[in-house]
Amino acid sequence: MIQQERMIVVRQSEIAHHIFELTLQGKIVQDMNPGQFVHIRVSDSFEPLLRRPISIANINKEANEATVIYRAEGRGTQILSQKQVGDEVDVLGPLGNGFPVEAAPEGGTALLVGGGIGVPPLYELSQALNARGIRTIHVFGFATEDVCFYEDEFSTLGDTHFVTVDGTKGTKGFVTDLLDELKPEFDVFYACGPLPMLRALEGFYPEKKGYLSFEERMGCGIGACFACICKTTDQTEKDYVKVCSDGPVFPKGVVEL
Amino acid sequence: MIQQERMIVVRQSEIAHHIFELTLQGKIVQDMNPGQFVHIRVSDSFEPLLRRPISIANINKEANEATVIYRAEGRGTQILSQKQVGDEVDVLGPLGNGFPVEAAPEGGTALLVGGGIGVPPLYELSQALNARGIRTIHVFGFATEDVCFYEDEFSTLGDTHFVTVDGTKGTKGFVTDLLDELKPEFDVFYACGPLPMLRALEGFYPEKKGYLSFEERMGCGIGACFACICKTTDQTEKDYVKVCSDGPVFPKGVVEL
Amino acid sequence: MSRLSIQLPGLDLKNPIMPASGCFGFGKEFGNLYDLSKLGAIMIKATTVETRLGNPTPRVAETAAGMLNAIGLQNPGLEKVMNSELPYLERFDVPIIANVAGTTTEDYVEVSEKISTAPNVKALELNISCPNVKHGGITFGTDPVIARELVEAVKKVSKVPVYVKLSPNVTDIVEIAKAVEAGGADGITMINTLVGMRLDERTGKPVIANGTGGLSGPAVKPVAIRMVYEVYKAVNIPIIGMGGVTNAQDVIDFMSAGASAVAVGTANFVDPFVCPNIIEELPAKLEKLGVKRINEIIGRSHL
Amino acid sequence: MSRLSIQLPGLDLKNPIMPASGCFGFGKEFGNLYDLSKLGAIMIKATTVETRLGNPTPRVAETAAGMLNAIGLQNPGLEKVMNSELPYLERFDVPIIANVAGTTTEDYVEVSEKISTAPNVKALELNISCPNVKHGGITFGTDPVIARELVEAVKKVSKVPVYVKLSPNVTDIVEIAKAVEAGGADGITMINTLVGMRLDERTGKPVIANGTGGLSGPAVKPVAIRMVYEVYKAVNIPIIGMGGVTNAQDVIDFMSAGASAVAVGTANFVDPFVCPNIIEELPAKLEKLGVKRINEIIGRSHL
Numbered sequence A, B: 001m002i003q004q005e006r007m008i009v010v011r012q013s014e015i016a017h018h019i020f021e022l023t024l025q026g027k028i029v030q031d032m033n034p035g036q037f038v039h040i041r042v043s044d045s046f047e048p049l050l051r052r053p054i055s056i057a058n059i060n061k062e063a064n065e066a067t068v069i070y071r072a073e074g075r076g077t078q079i080l081s082q083k084q085v086g087d088e089v090d091v092l093g094p095l096g097n098g099f100p101v102e103a104a105p106e107g108g109t110a111l112l113v114g115g116g117i118g119v120p121p122l123y124e125l126s127q128a129l130n131a132r133g134i135r136t137i138h139v140f141g142f143a144t145e146d147v148c149f150y151e152d153e154f155s156t157l158g159d160t161h162f163v164t165v166d167g168t169k170g171t172k173g174f175v176t177d178l179l180d181e182l183k184p185e186f187d188v189f190y191a192c193g194p195l196p197m198l199r200a201l202e203g204f205y206p207e208k209k210g211y212l213s214f215e216e217r218m219g220c221g222i223g224a225c226f227a228c229i230c231k232t233t234d235q236t237e238k239d240y241v242k243v244c245s246d247g248p249v250f251p252k253g254v255v256e257l
Numbered sequence C, D: 001m002s003r004l005s006i007q008l009p010g011l012d013l014k015n016p017i018m019p020a021s022g023c024f025g026f027g028k029e030f031g032n033l034y035d036l037s038k039l040g041a042i043m044i045k046a047t048t049v050e051t052r053l054g055n056p057t058p059r060v061a062e063t064a065a066g067m068l069n070a071i072g073l074q075n076p077g078l079e080k081v082m083n084s085e086l087p088y089l090e091r092f093d094v095p096i097i098a099n100v101a102g103t104t105t106e107d108y109v110e111v112s113e114k115i116s117t118a119p120n121v122k123a124l125e126l127n128i129s130c131p132n133v134k135h136g137g138i139t140f141g142t143d144p145v146i147a148r149e150l151v152e153a154v155k156k157v158s159k160v161p162v163y164v165k166l167s168p169n170v171t172d173i174v175e176i177a178k179a180v181e182a183g184g185a186d187g188i189t190m191i192n193t194l195v196g197m198r199l200d201e202r203t204g205k206p207v208i209a210n211g212t213g214g215l216s217g218p219a220v221k222p223v224a225i226r227m228v229y230e231v232y233k234a235v236n237i238p239i240i241g242m243g244g245v246t247n248a249q250d251v252i253d254f255m256s257a258g259a260s261a262v263a264v265g266t267a268n269f270v271d272p273f274v275c276p277n278i279i280e281e282l283p284a285k286l287e288k289l290g291v292k293r294i295n296e297i298i299g300r301s302h303l
Ligand SMILES: Cc1cc2nc3c(=O)[nH]c(=O)nc-3n(C[C@H](O)[C@H](O)[C@H](O)COP(=O)(O)OP(=O)(O)OC[C@H]3O[C@@H](n4cnc5c(N)ncnc54)[C@H](O)[C@@H]3O)c2cc1C
Pocket: A037, A048, A050, A051, A052, A053, A054, A055, A056, A068, A069, A070, A071, A072, A073, A074, A075, A076, A077, A078, A117, A120, A121, A214, A215, A216, A217, A218, A248, C061, C062
């Protein structure tokens, strides 16, 4: 169930250039699933006014702790990055529908493709898949080496490959270049990242099941304001979907890219 | 000279109900005089947007420290009251023209009349007068006992009398009631407090020199925006004065009350 | 509760608080968060004759103490609203105000005639002021003659009282208010959003795909209060005020200026529980003001 | 410095930054804080024929990310401005834009004719938009015909280029902009303040003695940007943009929308050093955008 909670900052650190890892404690952690997101109000003032949607990167139900990883770029995320251990953060969540872990066949292999700040939700997903005995292959693209993160964390879960636009880490280029080269064997793929990446992936593996996680500017985050809609390819049944409440994860082919 | 400085919070405590005493350290302390005020920006955000004018209650030039005493009531002063030791506060000052200490004759007596949150600037004034060998009598009015402050501090400087509207501390009534009763002997009076109090005092001692400190809603605080003007009684030379830059202290009779 | 109750044409309000149109969808999402029967009323999303897909995304952008939106009247269309959306709301003890939009007078008439027969629709709100629709809509809100004619046409067919939602993007809002009153409007709701724009810092192009968007949130409250104040002086029909309401004090302010009830828009995105929270805070606020019943403060600015 | 320089009718600007009228007095107070020669220009406080005492206090009130003011054109009058205020500013290497206000056309003509002869007054800014003056003023800004006639009358007597300051409180600002262009205006400055109101929480009465006041500050920036964007498309004379500018990014935004220079108002109260600070920040901003000279970004939103 969606709840609003003043969660407590348990840890916060900068794990890459302007990339922060923030762990929050609160009871809404119990309801979280991989691929869902939280809507964070970074300040009690009117400035900034709107909440910020951030994916859930790690869920620790025993400790009631959830971790998010975000880039502090604009005004809101910068304020968030200044929160200290013990501070309260106003969180609305968990929101949206996450990745269908059960879509991966037992004993099978899942390919996880991430781009930049789209990588975080794949960490909880990878853990959930591994917990079900599914092998995971991670192929992640970043702009430059200094914004890469979680190499060790992902490596303990499965094969992990990095590609950077400028070649400062891993191979040089985009994830699709690396996928062309690696030709991984897998049963289902999951992806989160910038739209051009999702667009490139959409038709990349025509015969495979795939799930894409989308981003869109949001108002409410709960499906009420129609800010975050995407057109569907199949305009007969439903003309559009809402990223916040129908998504952010959709089976490939659902959203018009 | 007026300067802008990020002063450092040295101490802050609640000394009466919602009344805070805040000590700030910075080099602009060197330029401060009794009766002047500072214009404080309580937050780097746009909310609240405007600075808050607060009188200087104590000046410690050796330590580069100045103290202000304020009531945390509205949004801005509430944010100010949450500042911790070590935090920075954006201060513009010192502003305005303070109390003319030299208006009290050597060896003479000064009557200091204050109302509520108008009392703070009289503390630095009283010290400055005492330092010049002038005897001070303090007559202060407050709403209730729980918002009274600095009784000990003033008592060490001179005779100190409190009056409260509800009679919970000192006599019951207004400062003018108490003055009627006390019939203090003095050479010059200085007053700061709500307009009705100043108005009552204006004609109270027709034969004495007196100085009144005014409050008005401010924009710039430096004389540029014409927000804080008061009409003058003598409309020939100057039609109006600005509380922020011509005042906040004016000889009695200057401002139309 | 009668301390907070308000009687308006067609509307028996438990309290003067209602979510504003477009900020609450058709209620379902918030119905999962709290009991909608707590609300004074609900203003549902604008309904048009046909399904509308609205504008391309991005549709929202943040501004200082406010936000821009250009949703573009996206809605499933009259039939689906009546068959799939309104029935859900019947389970709650709350009157619905149906926000009606369109491109032509005929559009407004058709939607009004039909939607006013829905059992829980107790009033209409004619959206003659949406700044995000390219054809029509906006002219209805800026021309007093056209506005009056539209109201007259709708009044002929509506089974429930008709409120008209005014645009703040006009030189003289009082003129429009008087025109819709003359046309037979039972009440006025105001204000809709101010037309604004935000540019992308890097490219310099508008952030919102539509170019301009409607500004809402705390930033616009002073403009809204001023307009409610002016219109209250000029008309004899009740006003439902809105624009930047986020807490109980804002409600007091709008009612002081002359509103008989208050709608909450953008604040629902900041805090989805804002409406029930305000309702809970109101009695204490009234206590502090020494006011017995909330209707006593309506228009007190003018005393 | 030529990276930031801008050429406008009558104005040779070192940089496109100038304090907005009414937010900088006649410069003296800020002249004590920094060297005014750093500024692109200075827009001085509105000047009228006779001394004006302005409105009763309180004259300002804070709002969410903004403020209201109702100063009421207080100024010492034409003669004193020319004899006591303008000469002080001559010691600085900075062009002055004289903000001209009045109640009748004759007032505007008289002030314009005389003040345009002052050696450092390089342009006039006709304030046809001040919302805080009861008689006249406001009508000039909302009626295109009257606005045009006023500009024509002033153009006949002014020795320097004439800019016209537009009011945002209109249904169609483009119409007014075109009218003043047709009347011979050399440039447009925009926007003046939006009419707003704040109520006292306890009494419910307006905080500002005048009742309404003009809203300025970051809250209005989206409205200002939208209007500059629209007017830029419609006229061929330069625009000096303003409304909520607080930093170098805001300057980039206004110029992207179509402004050739930018004025800073309310922000001077928040940070008296804001103008020189922005001027210092601008080159780095341009660097980041890969722009050589600042005039390259004028109107880039429209490309
Ligand atoms: C479902 C979802 C999950 C996300 N998960 C993550 C994550 O795990 N880590 C991460 O770093 N980022 C994530 N993002 C992007 C993140 O929401 C934006 O980077 C953030 O909102 C920008 O806020 P700001 O204060 O830095 O920028 P500002 O420029 O101050 O933002 C202004 C406004 O634009 C919105 N906005 C700006 N960029 C984006 C964007 N890319 N997507 C949506 N809204 C945006 C903001 O929410 C705000 O309303 C996610 C976005 C969505 C929709």
